[in-house]
Amino acid sequence: MTLLASLELLLLCIPILAAPSSILDTGPFSWPFFSWFTSPAGFPDEVAVLRLAPFSDPAARAFLVNSSALPLVDFDLQESYAGLLPISAEEGEARKLFFWYWPTSAPEGSKHLTIWLNGGPGCSSLMGFLQENGPIMFLPGMDKPEYNPEGWTTATNMLYIDQPIGTGFSAGPASVRNEEDIAEQFYGFLQQFYTIFPELLSKPLIFAGESYAGYYIPFIAHRILHASQEEQARQAISVHALLMNDGCYSSGIVMQHAPTPAFARLHQATLNLTTAQILELEQRRASCGYDALLAQIRYPPAGKLTLPNNVDYTPYECDLTDLFKQWCREANLCFKEEKVGQGCLKENPLDTYFSRSDVQSLLHLPPSSWSECTSHSVYKSGKDESAVYSETLLPELVDRLPGGVTLWHGVLDALLLAEGDRLTIQNLTWGGEQGFQEEPHTPLYLGREKKGLWHEERGLTYVEVYDAGHMVPQDQPEVALRVLKYVLGLDGL
Numbered sequence: 388m389t390l391l392a393s394l395e396l397l398l399l400c401i402p403i404l405a406a407p408s409s410i411l412d413t414g415p416f417s418w419p420f421f422s423w424f425t426s427p428a429g430f431p432d433e434v435a436v437l438r439l440a441p442f443s444d445p446a447a448r449a450f451l452v453n454s455s456a457l458p459l460v461d462f463d464l465q466e467s468y469a470g471l472l473p474i475s476a477e478e479g480e481a482r483k484l485f486f487w488y489w490p491t492s493a494p495e496g497s498k499h500l501t502i503w504l505n506g507g508p509g510c511s512s513l514m515g516f517l518q519e520n521g522p523i524m525f526l527p528g529m530d531k532p533e534y535n536p537e538g539w540t541t542a543t544n545m546l547y548i549d550q551p552i553g554t555g556f557s558a559g560p561a562s563v564r565n566e567e568d569i570a571e572q573f574y575g576f577l578q579q580f581y582t583i584f585p586e587l588l589s590k591p592l593i594f595a596g597e598s599y600a601g602y603y604i605p606f607i608a609h610r611i612l613h614a615s616q617e618e619q620a621r622q623a624i625s626v627h628a629l630l631m632n633d634g635c636y637s638s639g640i641v642m643q644h645a646p647t648p649a650f651a652r653l654h655q656a657t658l659n660l661t662t663a664q665i666l667e668l669e670q671r672r673a674s675c676g677y678d679a680l681l682a683q684i685r686y687p688p689a690g691k692l693t694l695p696n697n698v699d700y701t702p703y704e705c706d707l708t709d710l711f712k713q714w715c716r717e718a719n720l721c722f723k724e725e726k727v728g729q730g731c732l733k734e735n736p737l738d739t740y741f742s743r744s745d746v747q748s749l750l751h752l753p754p755s756s757w758s759e760c761t762s763h764s765v766y767k768s769g770k771d772e773s774a775v776y777s778e779t780l781l782p783e784l785v786d787r788l789p790g791g792v793t794l795w796h797g798v799l800d801a802l803l804l805a806e807g808d809r810l811t812i813q814n815l816t817w818g819g820e821q822g823f824q825e826e827p828h829t830p831l832y833l834g835r836e837k838k839g840l841w842h843e844e845r846g847l848t849y850v851e852v853y854d855a856g857h858m859v860p861q862d863q864p865e866v867a868l869r870v871l872k873y874v875l876g877l878d879g880l
């Protein structure tokens with residue numbers, strides 16, 4: 388199935404989430420327990436090969452992966468740890484998440500632990516691992532994985548996790564109803580993970596992810612922040628920052644429908660749309676009340692932004708995303724909503740690679756069928772029954788996390804639109820004020836090249852990345868690494 392094809396199923400939501408409050412603070416950092424040495428002769432210079440000091444718990448050894456033995460990989464890689472861990476300590480717990488832990492290859496990267504989550508719902512984070520920010524890249528058109536010099540392990544310890552249950556290599560029956568259940572299961576998994584890898588507990592977490600992970604991540608971070616005193620006494624997990632690209636945080640009206648006509652006009656030629664189609668979209672934008680909504684994007688905002696008729700409901704004729712994508716597909720056989728102008732893709736090696744039994748056994752997995760995105764809902768009822776959108780959790784997270792929240796978006800993403808992030812941000816109240824007071828305008832340069840623009844106020848950073856679609860780290864790996872380093876405090880923007 389195509390990437391994120393189920394994304395449109397999501398956007399429902401109404402009432403209120405009760406938030407008990409408790410304080411969780413950043414623990415002391417622990418210093419690297421690794422030793423580094425530079426590449427032995429015969430390996431690419433950039434690949435610093437890292438030997439791990441063994442984790443203290445002997446159970447950790449069962450998860451050790453000889454990464455250099457990954458099929459089709461003909462260069463040396465640092466050792467990693469992978470396998471399944473249950474979401475609770477209950478005996479016979481059959482519900483397990485898959486993890487793959489990669490220690491950083493750079494000494495300065497050992498301070499934090501960065502968790503990467505892809506979206507869907509139901510898409511494996513191995514997508515991100517192999518095609519966005521992992522230490523190796525295996526993209527359509529390549530015949531084997533290549534070393535990725537912009538891999539995020541060059542800046543931080545990385546932990547890729549397949550969740551919720553029903554996703555990727557995770558195991559057991561799907562049982563979540565909503566994002567709170569997802570956060571609860573994730574928290575349970577983390578407790579099991581830290582029991583086996585206690586040395587990682589002192590490393591403040593960065594939660595990074597894409598797309599539907601824009602829903603998962605704030606709920607998970609909120610769950611950790613509001614852990615009970617007893618839970619905190621047992622394991623003090625600290626969250627440093629959130630980093631979400633091309634995410635969903637708000638209603639379909641905000642993230643997709645209202646901004647669609649302007650996006651269509653901007654990319655009309657590339658998308659091969661007719662002027663009559665553009666005019667039709669614009670006419671509906673007016674009649675559906677979206678013009679009035681968009682007119683409320685101001686810096687600073689004039690007050691809370693209101694949805695058309697003040698309700699979060701999209702009548703059929705106002706589902707502009709669906710109409711837009713249908714026209715795009717009709718006008719261009721190779722239309723991919725992940726990136727405008729991407730063209731026809733070669734076959735994707737992802738499914739084949741992770742379906743290999745040698746790969747699976749190296750990762751300590753039983754023989755499993757694998758696909759990048761599940762065709763079954765990961766939610767018990769078939770849909771996410773969350774009471775609120777993740778945007779409602781963002782203000783507290785921005786205010787309380789030492790490294791704040793960074794939202795970033797590829798401007799060629801047709802699945803979720805950058806303008807939707809701007810709408811979302813201008814309606815948030817954090818740090819005592821609503822929205823950005825100033826319109827984002829600061830260019831982001833890599834060398835002399837302008838690669839996007841960015842803006843930060845009161846702990847919330849927004850970055851727009853040029854020439855990038857939905858999967859920003861795949862399309863603009865250097866920019867992505869720079870944004871990550873900014874969040875880690877290792878670089879500026």
Ligand SMILES: *[C@@H]1O[C@H](CO)[C@@H](O)[C@H](O)[C@H]1NC(C)=O
Pocket residue numbers: 453455456
């Ligand atoms: C790891 O795999 C590589 C490549 O297959 C092999 O040369 C090496 O001996 C293995 N290391 C260990 C410790 O098994």
Ligand SMILES: *[C@@H]1O[C@H](CO)[C@@H](O)[C@H](O)[C@H]1NC(C)=O
Pocket residue numbers: 637638641680691692693694814
């Ligand atoms: C803005 O936020 C308020 C709650 O603070 C919400 O009721 C309203 O629907 C939001 N507006 C949009 C456009 O999402």
Ligand SMILES: *[C@@H]1O[C@H](CO)[C@@H](O)[C@H](O)[C@H]1NC(C)=O
Pocket residue numbers: 659717718719720
């Ligand atoms: C553009 O759309 C027209 C139909 O409107 C179609 O005939 C033509 O083949 C399309 N061009 C491309 C490059 O897809």
